[in-house]
Amino acid sequence: MATAPARPTTARGPRLPASLTPAVLRRLAGRVSASPDATRVTTSAPYTGVPLADLPVSTPADVEDAFARARIAQRTWAATPLAERRKILLRYHDLVLARQDEALDLMQAENGKTRRDAFLEVVDIAIVSRYYARNAARYLAPKRRRGAIPLLTHTTEIRHPKGVVAVVSPWNYPLSMAASDTLAALAAGNAVVQKPDPQTALTALWSMELMYEAGLPEGVWQMVIGRGSSIGGALMDNADYMMFTGSTATGRAIASDAGKRLIGASLELGGKNPMIVLDDADIEKAAEGAVAACFPSAGQLCVSVERLYVAESVRDAFLAAFTARTKRLRIGAAYDYGADVGSLTTPAQLKTVTEHVADAVAKGATVLPGGRARPDLGPLFHEPTILTDVTPDMTLHSQETFGPVVSVYSFRDVDDAVEQANATAYGLNASVWSRDGRRGRAVAARVHAGTVNVNEAFAAAWGSVDAPMGGMGDSGLGRRHGAEGILKYTEPQTIAHQRLQGFSPPSRIAPRTWAALLTGGLRALKALGVR
Structure with a gap:
């Protein structure tokens, strides 16, 4: 069950590094x-x-x-x-x-x-x-x-x-x-x-x-x-x-x-990013990918996944693998590489996460691992949380949580998966998992998102800085990268220098004759394949 957010009072934890004098x-x-x-x-x-x-x-x-x-x-x-x-x-x-x-x-x-x-x-x-x-x-x-x-x-x-x-x-x-x-x-x-x-x-x-x-x-x-x-x-x-x-x-x-x-x-x-696990996905790799998609920076990442759609035929196997991996994550505060999941950043963010989880649980959602704040670790920690049985009346079904919380749904076929993934006003990032790369890319092209990763969470598209990155719909305007x-x-500026003759008729040629000449010239350019 979800608990109330911890108050941001001083807690035992690591001292500041020596570099931060x-x-x-x-x-x-x-x-x-x-x-x-x-x-x-x-x-x-x-x-x-x-x-x-x-x-x-x-x-x-x-x-x-x-x-x-x-x-x-x-x-x-x-x-x-x-x-x-x-x-x-x-x-x-x-x-x-x-x-x-x-x-x-x-x-x-x-x-x-x-x-x-x-x-x-x-x-x-x-x-x-x-x-x-x-x-x-x-x-x-x-x-x-x-x-x-x-x-x-x-x-x-x-x-x-x-x-x-x-x-x-x-x-x-x-x-x-x-x-x-x-x-x-x-x-x-x-x-x-x-x-x-x-x-x-x-x-x-x-x-x-x-x-x-x-x-x-x-x-x-x-x-x-x-x-x-x-x-x-x-x-x-x-x-x-x-x-x-x-x-x-x-x-x-x-x-x-x-x-x-x-x-x-x-x-x-903002974003409410989906991940689709197709029926031919490598389950262990997809589960590992889901952990990487949902919990980096305690879920406080614009391109992290909050909605996970799994083919009905592999749902149970995937959930077992995903849950096991999530339970093994090390949550902690340390200025080294030992922890897998860190703290939320602000009391307001902890409040949003705990309220979203509590609302979902009160309305019938099932918590697999997680679901609790962890004041024993620090004032703003929250466990990585997987929810099932999430329904549209729950706040986190459609609103961005921006924390270590993901909801898992199932789908019948690819059309159903794409329809559910696209059932949002947002369109920032998405992820598709399949052993067949061509199939994965074909499904990715149907997802309404500015970046879609196949067999990866978000780093493949984010790190491909030669390609544009940004959102569709309520996820924004414009692009970074590339x-x-x-x-x-x-500001683009066009400078056009006209030599000899332009579009206006020379004084020695009648306008009607000039129009006929230009018409013939335009037809010739088309016939010659000039762009």
Whole structure:
């Protein structure tokens, strides 16, 4: 049975790593763009509930000042040759890998995730920084386009940076979400003013500090701290483009405000992601994959699975394997690689998880493993939980839980599986399991989601940074990664140089005759296969 959420009081747990000295925490907090007499906000370490960071809070005026400085710095940065920008991104890549223990300590201290989950963020940022360092010039280089009149029209597409991009990043993946979108914006020649969630701001500030160490000119990347209700309006009023990762409700408001200002916005929002286990799946591998799909970062992952659909013929075997593997997971708080599942990050998230589970149980859901908060481990821990017999009247049936909880359903055939998987307003990520790769890919193409992984949870699509990543429906607009991930931060401009004769008739030819000549020319171009 589910229990009430533990109160976030101080609990016994691991001490902060030696790398996180008071001097280091003060140095990072000092990089926030805020006035010297700013009010302060204190964050707590999820493992123990003890105070962690003391951060200055930015005001709307501080945000405006940050944008003013960024606009000055951006002009110089945009004029910096792409070859130099490339070197800075590659130096940043090397620094992230060389000093990863600092990042891992910060992420665990602020977020409460396990070290293995934190390490995947280091991997992600290394891949993204290398990718845009090596590919930005190809995406941003001037491109010849077909002219209006063959041989007579010289047409070129060039790309200009948007200017100053606002990046609003969440607490659940404090390094990945703080840096990956920013790296692409910087590679394109933009400056960035970023608002990370205060709970994990130290990790974002550490990433920014490393980029400056790599050679980024001062002022090109700035950080502000505060509630969206306080400084969100200043961000929107000053931004040339908005990149937001967070809730669907907030994303809708940002899209509306961006539309009023006629600026672009890219929004990665919520999800209720499905996993489909077909009747020919390797059951042991699918069960292992389900654990990897549902419980990383204590389920606080936008692309993690919360709905699991299993073919009726293999349901019992799969549930037995999945349950056994889930029961073996090690839950704990430690700054090493020993734990499989860490803590939730905030009291609000623990409250949501426990309320969703309690509501489902009260209405008839069956708990296999899990179902309980674990205050004995720390104030915000919750067991990995598998539920069956979940019905549409239960809150977690359709609403995102964002915790270590998954509901398991069965299906009759592939059409039934696809119909159930698509029965949601969301469409962020999905997973399909089959021994037949071709069959798995065919089913994947029918699922309404921006990314679908075959025989993998989410890492295959997420790590394929040459391909776009983002959501359909209520899961958002726009894409990160690949060409779209950098080109969205640019304004395309077409320059067309017309030589000799254009579409207007020469003075010596009558308009009717000219129209007949052009008509014949158009027919000839079609016959010749000209595009």
